[in-house]
Structure formats: structure tokens, C-alpha cells
Amino acid sequence: xxxxxxxxxxxxxxxxxxxxxxxTFFGATQRPVQIYVGLLHxxxxxxxxxxxxxxxxxxxxxxxxxxxxxxxMTCAACSLKHVAHLYHLQEIVxxxxxxxxxxxxxxxxxxxxxxxxxxxxxxxxxxRCLYASFVVIYFLFLLNLMILIASEDRMLxxxxxxxxxxxGNGYLYAIxxxxxxxxxxxxxxxxxxNDTFSPLTLCFLGGHIHMWGLRMQKLGYEEEDEESPxxxxxxxxxxxxxxxxxxxxxxxxxxxxxxxxxLVQLGCSGASLCIIVCYVLFFVRDIITLLYxxxxxxxxxxxxxPACYFASVVAEEMQSFPYAIFSSKWYEESREHRRDLxxxxxxxxxxxxxxxxxxxxxxxxxxAFFVTLKTAYSLFALVVQVKDI
Numbered sequence: 001x002x003x004x005x006x007x008x009x010x011x012x013x014x015x016x017x018x019x020x021x022x023x024t025f026f027g028a029t030q031r032p033v034q035i036y037v038g039l040l041h042x043x044x045x046x047x048x049x050x051x052x053x054x055x056x057x058x059x060x061x062x063x064x065x066x067x068x069x070x071x072x073m074t075c076a077a078c079s080l081k082h083v084a085h086l087y088h089l090q091e092i093v094x095x096x097x098x099x100x101x102x103x104x105x106x107x108x109x110x111x112x113x114x115x116x117x118x119x120x121x122x123x124x125x126x127x128r129c130l131y132a133s134f135v136v137i138y139f140l141f142l143l144n145l146m147i148l149i150a151s152e153d154r155m156l157x158x159x160x161x162x163x164x165x166x167x168g169n170g171y172l173y174a175i176x177x178x179x180x181x182x183x184x185x186x187x188x189x190x191x192x193x194n195d196t197f198s199p200l201t202l203c204f205l206g207g208h209i210h211m212w213g214l215r216m217q218k219l220g221y222e223e224e225d226e227e228s229p230x231x232x233x234x235x236x237x238x239x240x241x242x243x244x245x246x247x248x249x250x251x252x253x254x255x256x257x258x259x260x261x262x263l264v265q266l267g268c269s270g271a272s273l274c275i276i277v278c279y280v281l282f283f284v285r286d287i288i289t290l291l292y293x294x295x296x297x298x299x300x301x302x303x304x305x306p307a308c309y310f311a312s313v314v315a316e317e318m319q320s321f322p323y324a325i326f327s328s329k330w331y332e333e334s335r336e337h338r339r340d341l342x343x344x345x346x347x348x349x350x351x352x353x354x355x356x357x358x359x360x361x362x363x364x365x366x367x368a369f370f371v372t373l374k375t376a377y378s379l380f381a382l383v384v385q386v387k388d389i
Contacts, residue, residue: 005106005115007099007204010123017193025089048183049076054161064159066279071158077268078187081194081261088257098250102208105243111211119207126199126306133299140292195303198258202310205254209247209317213324216240220329234337241344255356263359269304270372274379308369311356321348
């Protein structure tokens with residue numbers, strides 16, 4: 001039995017998060033909903049990273065400095081990526097429509113098998129790994145929060161600035177801790193939406209390019225029997241050209257929507273990894289905090305690696321367009337068919353230079369991932385040298 005082709009089903013958690021964070025985009029225009037959205041983005045998306053960063057100007061201790069930087073950079077990056085996705089939300093809707101249209105072209109058994117064994121499997125493996133890492137890190141966060149509340153010393157979840165004396169008043173302390181806890185949960189919801197969209201879109205883009213190549217390679221090799229009418233290969237070629245246009249539109253939209261978010265991801269991941277490693281090595285002494293930050297490091301890598309990997313897959317599949325066209329049985333077709341195929345091949349050769357770049361500056365691929373890790377290590381080595389001085 002052929003598998004059900006549904007590339008947008010795995011995006012459901014992304015849309016659940018977006019409905020929670022931006023219900024006005026989905027037609028909710030009531031005044032209370034508008035107030036909710038305004039307060040949500042003011043208090044969480046904007047003020048939460050700000051109140052962490054302001055604390056850096058209050059001359060914290062070295063331990064507080066690294067602890068604050070580890071979360072403030074992550075939250076600032078999360079907020080920036082969330083704003084970038086909100087800005088491109090209409091284009092994301094169009095991407096979903098294009099994926100649904102491309103799903104309708106999947107026909108052969110080989111394509112269905114590729115979808116199940118590669119696309120569906122890779123998407124599920126990535127999302128399960130991402131969701132599991134978020135569950136583990138928030139379980140450790142909850143455990144740490146319970147220990148913090150039970151302790152006699154009044155301490156915040158993370159060192160931060162508040163415009164009131166939370167240390168001298170129990171109610172104000174509860175407000176401060178509650179605000180940080182709620183904001184961290186909502187930042188996690190933003191993180192789920194941020195970290196699922198780019199890798200999944202790149203994954204399905206590369207997969208649909210590959211399946212288009214499978215269809216193109218079989219052009220002219222279809223077995224004809226007495227019961228089925230003869231196949232018009234020239235018309236099929238034009239159908240595949242139209243499908244190629246949809247793929248290029250999807251590639252262009254994907255390149256546009258993931259650009260800013262991935263630039264923020266690359267820039268903040270290297271710095272965050274360096275800061276977290278420094279904090280763990282120099283200041284962490286209890287096992288729960290150690291486990292929390294080790295999982296934190298894994299989450300950052302899970303956020304960064306899949307998008308770089310799938311972008312490399314997309315670039316590789318883009319290079320295979322001319323080969324897929326040349327593999328068809330073009331040499332037995334009409335002169336008009338060969339002429340159109342030759343022009344189409346030349347157009348795909350021009351399109352091979354299209355690459356997905358973070359911010360239009362850094363080509364998104366596996367090399368970018370390893371360069372980010374090398375940058376994190378270089379910053380760590382610099383911090384160690386400065387500490388020794």
C-alpha cells in the first residue's frame with residue numbers, strides 16, 4: 001500500500017506555537033486578543049532579554065556574568081528569530097501551499113519509497129530529537145526552580161535587573177521569580193517554532209528536488225501496453241518544467257525566510273557555546289546545574305546542525321538537475337522535444353549557482369556548522385588565556 005504523502009503534517013507543532021504567540025495572524029481581531037499579543041511580545045519577546053542584558057551593566061561577579069550571558073544571548077537570539085518568522089509568516093503560508101502542490105506530483109512506487117525511507121524518516125528523527133531535548137532541559141529547569149524556591153536564600157532563576165527591591169519583599173520576590181519562569185516557558189515555545197521550521201523546510205525542499213529528478217530520469221522509459229494510450233513525452237516534459245518552476249519558487253521563498261533566522265543562529269551559537277563551556281568549567285559545582293548546561297549545549301547543537309545539513313543536501317540536489325535531465329530518453333524524441341530540453345538544461349545550469357545563505361553573507365552548509373564550532377573553541381581559548389593573565 002502506497003504511503004500517504006503529507007509534507008506539512010510535521011509542521012503542526014510550529015503552527016500550534018504560532019497560534020499561541022500570534023493569534024491575530026489567524027483572524028482573531030478581538031480587542032482582548034490584540035492586548036494579549038501586545039503584552040506578550042512586550043513582556044516576553046522584548047523586555048525579558050533586555051532585563052537580563054541590563055544586569056551586565058551592574059558589575060556582576062564573574063560567575064553571574066557568565067551565567068547571565070549564557071541565557072541572555074540565547075533568549076535574545078530566540079526573540080530575534082521569532083520576530084523574523086513573524087515577519088515572514090505570509091511567505092511561510094505560501095511555502096506550505098507549494099509543498100502540498102508538490103506532494104500531489106509524487107506518483108511512482110520509487111518516489112513513495114524514497115519519501116518513507118528518507119524524507120519522513122529524517123523529519124521524524126529530527127523532530128523527536130529536538131522535542132526530547134526540550135523536554136529534558138525543561139525538566140531540569142523545573143527541578144532547579146523547585147530547589148531555588150525551597151532554599152532560604154532569595155535568588156533569581158537568572159541574575160537580572162528589576163526596578164524594585166525583590167530581595168527585601170517576599171511578594172516582589174515571587175513576582176520576579178514568576179515572571180522569569182513564565183517567560184522562560186514562553187521562550188521555549190518560541191524556540192520550538194524557531195527550530196523546527198528551517199530544518200524541516202530545507203529537508204522537504206531537498207526531498208522534492210530529488211523526487212523530481214527521479215521522475216525526470218524516467219521520461220521516455222515508460223512501458224506502454226495495449227490497454228494504455230501512448231504517452232506524449234513532450235507534454236510530460238512541459239509538465240516537469242512547470243514542476244521545476246514550483247521548486248524554484250519554493251527554493252526562493254525558503255532562501256528568503258530562513259536567511260535572517262539562520263544568521264542569528266550562527267552568530268549566537270558560537271558565542272553561546274563558548275560562554276556555557278566557560279561557565280561550566282570555571283563556576284558550576286552541583287550535578288543538577290552541570291546536567292542542565294550539558295543538555296543546553298546539546299540543544300544548541302541540535303538547533304544548528306540540522307539546518308546546515310539539510311542546506312547541504314539542497315545544494316547537492318540542485319547540482320543534479322542537469323544529470324537528471326540528461327538521463328531521460330531524449331535521444332529518441334522529436335527535434336522540438338530535444339530543442340526544448342536543451343534550453344531547459346541551460347536554464348538549470350544557471351540555477352545551480354543559487355545557494356542558501358544566512359543573512360545573504362554566509363553560505364549555509366555543513367562547513368558553516370564546523371566553522372561555528374571552531375569559532376566557539378577559539379573564543380574559549382581566548383577566555384582561558386585572559387583568565388590566566
